[in-house]
Amino acid sequence: MVIERAHRFCFLSASMLKFPFTAAAIFTAALLASPLRADEPKPEEKKEPAEKKDDKKEEKAKEQKPKGSKGSVTIAGAEIKYVAKTGTLPLLKEDGATRADVFFVYYARTGEDGKPLAGTDEKRPIVFCFNGGPGSSAVWLHFGGLGPKKIALPPDGVTPAVLGKISDNANSILDVADLVFIDPVGTGASRPAKGEKGEQFWGVDEDVEACGDFIRLFATREGRWMSPKFLCGESYGGIRGAGLCEYLQDKHGMYLHGFIVVSGLLNFQTLLPDTANDLPLLTFLPTLAATAAFHGKLAPELSANLEKTLAEVRTFAFGEYATALLKGRAITAAERHRIAEKVARFTGLTTEFVEDHELRISPGAFRKALLKKEGKIIGRFDGRVLAEDGNRSASSPEFDPSHAFIAGPFSAAANAYVRGTLGYETDQPYRILTGLPWNYKNFSNRYASMEPRLAGAMKENPNLRVLVCQGLRDLAVPPDAMRFSLEHMPIPDSLRKNITIATYDSGHMMYLLDKDAAKLRADIVGWLK
Numbered sequence: 001m002v003i004e005r006a007h008r009f010c011f012l013s014a015s016m017l018k019f020p021f022t023a024a025a026i027f028t029a030a031l032l033a034s035p036l037r038a039d040e041p042k043p044e045e046k047k048e049p050a051e052k053k054d055d056k057k058e059e060k061a062k063e064q065k066p067k068g069s070k071g072s073v074t075i076a077g078a079e080i081k082y083v084a085k086t087g088t089l090p091l092l093k094e095d096g097a098t099r100a101d102v103f104f105v106y107y108a109r110t111g112e113d114g115k116p117l118a119g120t121d122e123k124r125p126i127v128f129c130f131n132g133g134p135g136s137s138a139v140w141l142h143f144g145g146l147g148p149k150k151i152a153l154p155p156d157g158v159t160p161a162v163l164g165k166i167s168d169n170a171n172s173i174l175d176v177a178d179l180v181f182i183d184p185v186g187t188g189a190s191r192p193a194k195g196e197k198g199e200q201f202w203g204v205d206e207d208v209e210a211c212g213d214f215i216r217l218f219a220t221r222e223g224r225w226m227s228p229k230f231l232c233g234e235s236y237g238g239i240r241g242a243g244l245c246e247y248l249q250d251k252h253g254m255y256l257h258g259f260i261v262v263s264g265l266l267n268f269q270t271l272l273p274d275t276a277n278d279l280p281l282l283t284f285l286p287t288l289a290a291t292a293a294f295h296g297k298l299a300p301e302l303s304a305n306l307e308k309t310l311a312e313v314r315t316f317a318f319g320e321y322a323t324a325l326l327k328g329r330a331i332t333a334a335e336r337h338r339i340a341e342k343v344a345r346f347t348g349l350t351t352e353f354v355e356d357h358e359l360r361i362s363p364g365a366f367r368k369a370l371l372k373k374e375g376k377i378i379g380r381f382d383g384r385v386l387a388e389d390g391n392r393s394a395s396s397p398e399f400d401p402s403h404a405f406i407a408g409p410f411s412a413a414a415n416a417y418v419r420g421t422l423g424y425e426t427d428q429p430y431r432i433l434t435g436l437p438w439n440y441k442n443f444s445n446r447y448a449s450m451e452p453r454l455a456g457a458m459k460e461n462p463n464l465r466v467l468v469c470q471g472l473r474d475l476a477v478p479p480d481a482m483r484f485s486l487e488h489m490p491i492p493d494s495l496r497k498n499i500t501i502a503t504y505d506s507g508h509m510m511y512l513l514d515k516d517a518a519k520l521r522a523d524i525v526g527w528l529k
Helices: 055-062 139-146 204-221 237-252 279-294 306-330 333-347 351-356 363-369 401-421 451-460 479-488 493-498 514-528
Strands: 002-004 067-075 078-092 098-109 126-130 149-151 166-168 178-182 229-234 258-262 376-378 386-388 429-431 465-471 499-504
Touching: 078 204, 098 204, 126 139, 126 204, 126 237, 139 149, 139 178, 139 229, 139 401, 139 514, 149 401, 166 401, 178 204, 204 237, 229 237, 237 258, 237 451, 258 514, 279 306, 279 333, 279 363, 279 479, 306 333, 333 351, 363 376, 386 401, 401 429, 451 493, 465 479, 465 514, 479 499, 493 499, 499 514
Parallel strands: 002 429, 126 178, 126 229, 229 258, 258 465, 465 499
Antiparallel strands: 067 078, 078 098, 098 178, 149 166, 376 386
16 A cells, blocks of 8 residues: 555556456257258347346445454553454445445444443444545544554654654543544545546535445444444534534434534634635634744733733734724724734734734744744644744745644554554555545535534534534634634524533644643543543
8 A cells, every 4th residue: 555645636546357258169060951041041049148237236246345453552541442444335326336435444442352342332422533624534533633543753742753653542532432534535545436536525515425425324334323423523524524413414314412623614714814804814813822922922921821811812803903904904004003013912923024914914924924033934733833944035834844744654654554453455545635626616606614504403403512622823723713603603592502612732633742632532531421
């Protein structure tokens, strides 16, 4: 198996085996009693009717049975035994033909005797996990966050590494819930079936449908319809998961118990600034402040009590700052200077820099400018991570060190583990992260938002709970983007108690910092119970 982590991708179609068949000609020893006359018609040869092919049976025969293996992990001082099942499940058309094969890894806790725990199908929770992108496989949550094995990286979560060994994950949640890690079609080892176009899976609603149909089939084959069912989505997985909450209810009658959102979003309007959308400048400002504080760029009185400072920043962002931005060029020079001074105070940038950028500080500009004198650029996924700036004349960082420093270790270790330990064999590349051509056709002329769908699912299923986990230094999806979405979701006050928010000191993948990984486990386990 070869790992492919490029942002572009190509399909490698499997070659088709052809088996040649030969037939022996059999001649009679005797001549016919009288030769056929030229004007007589030749007798018709009787042909055996061709055997009718059953395409559905053929496709079923081609479906590979998932590989099974056993393992153990020590969690909270106790040895947890489990079985792992690795393979693909087909996404089916109405006629039973296969549209795609979806790769998954399923971990189920067992007893000391290696047998399933009593009451697993009715009492034990199961969590369906996926990352985001769109175009990402599930390796980050699988080998970084929740799975029984993890990639051992430097515990500070900021030091670069080339390789990382697979080790026990003491912060896994397998002791309290079974886990299914899903690679959406086109990522990881999931592929469209032969002759099927990938575009039918690569869109907001197309993706929700494909993942939802996988979950339905998985629950059916594994007998988990009666289990408490949860989703866990990271980053774009917030969009996907919110859509799934609605889709599974409406299409399959599958009502979920909960949805865990890790560094996720629900509405792209909170994330993508443009000339007519200043909202992301407001949602990012507290994250800029938290990152500046980490690097010692805020005044001592602001760094001393970061929680209090961030509350002050939010009040300013959605008050004076928002008003100033809405004025555009109608703002007076005096007011612009006053607002610039406050933005500079909260971000560690100079007042001159803020004014030169017309008060609008994008995450990219901030990552480039904050430590420019030191010759450093700041990470996007994690604002604590630094790298040398190799091109000081550029207006934004050339790369994201917080991704670059972990991509190699995750690629190598995931390849070795999936192929070696789990026994899944394929020569096709395992696509860690791809640049799939995503469509938003059902959101034309507006920002893609799943706020109404999650709200609708919660209103129809008032037992649906949501746990939101956010890293303070996440410069990809700032915590206040999700906070804004949750505060604007059209749900009654009685359902707001179903939403829990947890924050962490690091960034997008908070589980890469040891202390945050321990807190993430504690938060999820406590919430599940």
